[in-house]
Amino acid sequence: MSMVNLKINGIPVQAEAGSTILQAAEKANIRIPTLCYLKDVQCVGSCRMCLVEATGARGLVAACVYPVSEGMEVFTNTPKVRKSRKTTVELILSTHKKKCLSCVRSMNCELQKLALEYNADEDRFGTDYAAKPIDDLSESVVRDNSKCVMCTRCVAACEHQTVGVIGPKNRGYAKEIGSPYDMPLAHTSCVNCGQCIVACPVGALYEKSSVADVWGAIVDPAKQVVFFTAPSIKATLGEAFGFPVGSNVEGKMVAAIKQLGNVKCFNMDITADLTIMEEAHELIQRLMTGGTIPMFTSCCPGWVKFAEHYYPELLPNLSTCKSPQEMFSAVLKTYYCQKNGIAPENLYVVSVIPCTAKKFEIRREELGGYTDAAITTRELARMIKEAGVDFANIPEAEYDMPFGEASGAGVIFGATGGVMEAALRTASRLLGGEGHPIEFKEIRGTQGIKEAEYNVGGGKINVAVANGLGNARKVIEQIKSGEKNYAFVEIMACPGGCVNGGGQPYVRDEVRNSVDLKALRASALYKQDENSKYRCSHETPAVNVLYKEFLVKPLGQKAHALLHTTYHQRDKY
Ligand code: SF4
Ligand code: SF4
Ligand code: SF4
The missing domain is CATH 3.30.70.20 (Alpha-Beta Plaits)
Structure with missing residues (x-):
């Protein structure tokens, strides 16, 4: 890789040939303001905030698109530059x-x-x-x-x-x-x-905010309010309170939710485990009985709606499993209400999610309307601030029972590849004893598309993982053309998976442009998984109690009625 030497504000800098002034300045820790530029998203040089002076250039140039050259001198902070930026803002x-x-x-x-x-x-x-x-x-x-x-x-x-x-x-x-x-x-x-x-x-x-509705339920004496938090929230909520990217704040999050009023706080990682119980059995059933293959995961509502609009012919390939959010609400409004003598209409179920698509999901008629409100990580942060909770100093608390402890497999649901890995952990053990190591590292990481071949239960299966719908489309087109052949495909609509969902805390461009947000947030989940008492979904005690006391068995009649769903074609505009 050839390098060029230049100076920025008099400081000697080496940069890769072909890189931009903005990239060279970042390497030298010199900040140039941006507005339309966003790493991995857009680089068009249109807003004019990043204008700088550079030798050899006529007038001011946009640092985000202007390439460096040998001997170039760049000035990011002259009166002319500052005046231009000020006028642009005005x-x-x-x-x-x-x-x-x-x-x-x-x-x-x-x-x-x-x-x-x-x-x-x-x-x-x-x-x-x-x-x-x-x-x-x-x-x-x-x-x-x-x-x-x-x-x-x-x-x-x-x-x-x-x-x-x-x-x-x-x-x-x-x-x-x-x-x-x-x-x-x-x-x-x-x-x-x-x-x-x-x-x-x-x-x-x-x-679209549901915060006012949730506050209304909390102060309604007729309602019992339960929150449950999705796997990725613990790895991102801290950012809204100044914690570094990648901090796991699970204990503080639970404590803060309990400070919002007379509410219970449960752990959605448990129904991530429940999803795996159903999904792994569904995969095995499809493989054993000549069912529709490849099977696609169905826990991401953005992906599900994408398939309904753009690939309706693939709807039979989607797992019929509801998402962990919808499984949890269904279990709460039936099993939990029956067990605790609560009328379902008096239980107000709040899901805390990394995702705006889940707000749409709770209104899907075929899901039964069990979830009353879905709030994003950002909305939860706003509620915690509004309640005056000192998040940084609040002592940690534990989830309420009986939905507290989950497996590490449920935890990693929040990162791309996590659902696949969780399903493979359980499927390989259900089919082939303890043969495969617990971790499936080939399908981890933030690459857009990952592929692997595994020996599960004595047979080989090919799997693919795609994050971001552009990558999903590539995988689907390869499957449709016959170029690729998979048994199981995980798709998450957001790049990096739920850790980078559309409901996660805002991160300023200068941070987004300089750190690998997706990898840092995911690493918090993998660390928790490593230290978990249980690593597989089928080991989670609360899940086993649920089957014993209520659901009977995976894919059984009751489980099917409560935990599975249908899809339908939608128009494309
Ligand atoms: S990202 Fe926001 S500010 Fe920029 S064009 Fe879209 S709506 Fe407007
Ligand atoms: S905070 Fe809101 S109103 Fe103020 S400048 Fe930003 S977008 Fe505009
Ligand atoms: S990026 Fe925005 S407009 Fe586009 S599909 Fe996602 S939510 Fe809809």
Whole structure:
């Protein structure tokens, strides 16, 4: 790899030939502000925030796209550069609905931060934003174009998902982000993944909040409120309270939830284990009886909706298992209510999830309406702050029984490859004794597509894992063309899996651009798995009690009625 020598602000820097000024500056720990640039998502040089002076260039150049060259001198902090950036921010603010006091992104907004840093005069060019209607028909995503800065990061994120239901329309001053035929997002083939939300630098995109409903239930004397938290929340919630990326804050999270009021807090990792019990048995049954193969996982509602819109012919290949969220709510509103003498309508079930698609999932009629509210990691953080809980110093607490302790297999559900690994741990033991080591490391990691061949129960099976819907599409097309042949395929809609879901805490671009968010968050889950008392889903005591006392057996009549579901084709727009 050839290197070039340049100077940035007088500091000698070596950078790979072909890299950009922005990448070279990052290596030298020199910060250049960005707005439209986002690592792994978009690099178009359109917002003009990263302008710098460079020898050999005419005028200011965009550091995110301008390549380095031998002997180049770059200046990132001259009066000309600062004036340009300040004017850019002031022009953006002239068409921006400035409502920082009540904005969902306040204190975490990239525009607000730039305005402060460059001492921008928010009224220098007046304020002229046409009142644009808020699109809030979607169960998952709210769009407010009056706060949009036209960076198009959301458009790029949606295109990476190969969904592409949002894009720029009109020209010049009238340009804005819209959907095909100006349809509300809810009427398009949007899969509710929320990747556009986490890519957005400002408050123009956010989840539809259920926080007010949950507070209402907590103070309703007729209701008993139970929360349960998805596997990845413990690895991300801390970021909203200043903990470093990759911190596992499970004990503090449970303690903080219990401070919200008279509520119980259960562990959704247990129904991740329950999902594996059903899914591993389903896979074995399909393999033994000549059922539809490859079997695809079904725990990701973004992926399920994607298949319904874009690949309806594959719906028989999807596992019929409900997601862990829906299994938990079904168990709570039946078994738990019966056991504790609670009328199901008086039990208010709150799922804490990393994902905006789960908000859509709870409204799917075929799932029975067992979940009352699904709140994202960000919404939980807001509730904890609103309740005045001192998260950093709160003593750790444990989940409530009987749904406290899960296996490490349930924990790793939150990372790409985790569902596959959990299923293989149990399937290989159900079929072939203790033959295979507990860990299936070939399918770990943040690569978009992973493949492996395993010996399970004396027979070889090929598996594939895809994260991000663009990668899912590649795997599906290879299967359809006959180029690839798998028995089992795991798909998670979000790049990196649930740890990088659309409901996870906002991470500023300067952090996202410099750390491997997905890998760091996943490592917190793998560490917990390593130290877990149980490593396989079929070892989890609460799961075994559930079968003994209520569900009878995996894929049995009762389990099928409560824990399995159906899918249906949807139109494509
Ligand atoms: S998007 Fe940012 S600048 Fe705009 S109102 Fe919200 S916090 Fe303020
Ligand atoms: S939620 Fe996902 S599919 Fe829908 S617009 Fe956003 S990125 Fe696209
Ligand atoms: S909605 Fe957000 S991400 Fe999309 S263009 Fe506007 S500011 Fe950028």
